[in-house]
Amino acid sequence: MKSGRRTLLALVAAAAVVGAAASCTVDGTGDGNSTVTADPVIYPLSLEYHGIDVVPDVPYGQDPLQQLDVCLPADSPPESTSTPTPTPTARAAEEPDRVEVGSRPAVMMIHGGSWSHGDKATAAYRSVCQFLASEGFVTFNVDYRLAPTDPFPAGLDDVRRALDFVFRPTTLQTYDVDPDRVGVFGGSAGGNLAALLAVEDHESSAYADGSRIRAVVDLSGPTDLTVRSTGADGVAASFQRKQLLYLGCESYRSCPAAGRASPMYQVTQETAPFFIGHSTDEFIPLWESQRFATTLRDHGVPVTFVAVQGSAHSIAQLDRAMSRRVTAFLRDNLS
Numbered sequence: 001m002k003s004g005r006r007t008l009l010a011l012v013a014a015a016a017v018v019g020a021a022a023s024c025t026v027d028g029t030g031d032g033n034s035t036v037t038a039d040p041v042i043y044p045l046s047l048e049y050h051g052i053d054v055v056p057d058v059p060y061g062q063d064p065l066q067q068l069d070v071c072l073p074a075d076s077p078p079e080s081t082s083t084p085t086p087t088p089t090a091r092a093a094e095e096p097d098r099v100e101v102g103s104r105p106a107v108m109m110i111h112g113g114s115w116s117h118g119d120k121a122t123a124a125y126r127s128v129c130q131f132l133a134s135e136g137f138v139t140f141n142v143d144y145r146l147a148p149t150d151p152f153p154a155g156l157d158d159v160r161r162a163l164d165f166v167f168r169p170t171t172l173q174t175y176d177v178d179p180d181r182v183g184v185f186g187g188s189a190g191g192n193l194a195a196l197l198a199v200e201d202h203e204s205s206a207y208a209d210g211s212r213i214r215a216v217v218d219l220s221g222p223t224d225l226t227v228r229s230t231g232a233d234g235v236a237a238s239f240q241r242k243q244l245l246y247l248g249c250e251s252y253r254s255c256p257a258a259g260r261a262s263p264m265y266q267v268t269q270e271t272a273p274f275f276i277g278h279s280t281d282e283f284i285p286l287w288e289s290q291r292f293a294t295t296l297r298d299h300g301v302p303v304t305f306v307a308v309q310g311s312a313h314s315i316a317q318l319d320r321a322m323s324r325r326v327t328a329f330l331r332d333n334l335s
Contacts (some may be wrong), residue, residue, distance in 0.1 A: 031302040038308045039319035042184050044131035052130045057081050060165035069141040071133035074282030102176030105334035106138040112188025112314050115147045115246040135327045138175050151248030159193050167211040168326045181334040183215035191221020195263035202270040215333035219277045220314040221294040227252040267295050273302040275329040282313045
């Protein structure tokens with residue numbers, strides 16, 4: 001473990017050097033790296049959200065966990081608090097071919113919890129949903145089936161189904177969403193799923209119909225779930241067990257799902273721009289996001305990479321400055 005600790009420290013030092021040499025702009029947009037400090041307060045949790053309606057438990061499928069909340073900006077029309085009927089695909093046969101779609105940007109959020117727990121309605125994720133809505137984004141906050149009852153690819157299938165629901169003409173019309181201005185946001189396991197959605201976006205039916213993900217925010221998402229993540233500089237044994245339960249495998253040596261569940265190995269030139277936030281000393285090793293950022297750039301994908309000094313994991317990184325970096329990135333890419 002000492003050698004692993006030395007390796008991690010070396011990676012952290014390297015990230016600091018790269019951050020000094022190639023800083024992002026102050027608002028955290030554009031392709032580049034930066035290393036920042038963070039306050040210990042989750043900024044969205046510290047705010048009150050007057051005029052931000054939340055439409056809870058909108059079904060996008062038949063399973064009880066296939067539901068989402070919709071956080072609406074303050075200028076939303078009263079009729080947008082209604083709930084469209086769920087359908088299994090983005091282009092259900094009973095829907096009209098063309099309806100008038102909306103004009104506002106949207107973000108689909110995916111909660112964390114090691115793929116085995118977590119909830120869209122927890123105070124932290126609800127507040128992030130409301131915060132993004134207060135910044136003008138119609139925000140869809142998604143639940144999905146969880147391991148070990150429903151191992152991979154159930155969670156990925158669900159968030160894909162949820163995104164297809166967002167792109168449905170009826171949904172776009174109900175919530176006044178522009179299909180050309182949709183991004184995804186995820187933290188921890190949700191960051192992994194958001195990244196997977198983005199790298200596989202070109203394979204979706206919505207993409208074939210002209211709708212696609214335009215921006216991705218990934219905070220502390222595991223990007224390599226293969227045996228590589230079990231090395232001395234990898235995740236702890238307790239998290240390795242959680243990954244295996246999620247993957248539905250007994251060992252990493254015989255686990256085909258591990259590669260498929262790893263965004264690191266799915267990147268294409270069609271992948272949308274990424275904002276990646278990762279703390280320097282958290283339980284998901286920094287090298288996973290560093291290597292992922294390098295892979296994205298090797299394919300010509302713009303990446304805003306922010307290394308946060310300390311151990312804050314996932315949305316715990318969202319102090320006031322980091323929250324503003326995220327919204328600036330989304331605004332730039334969903335404009």
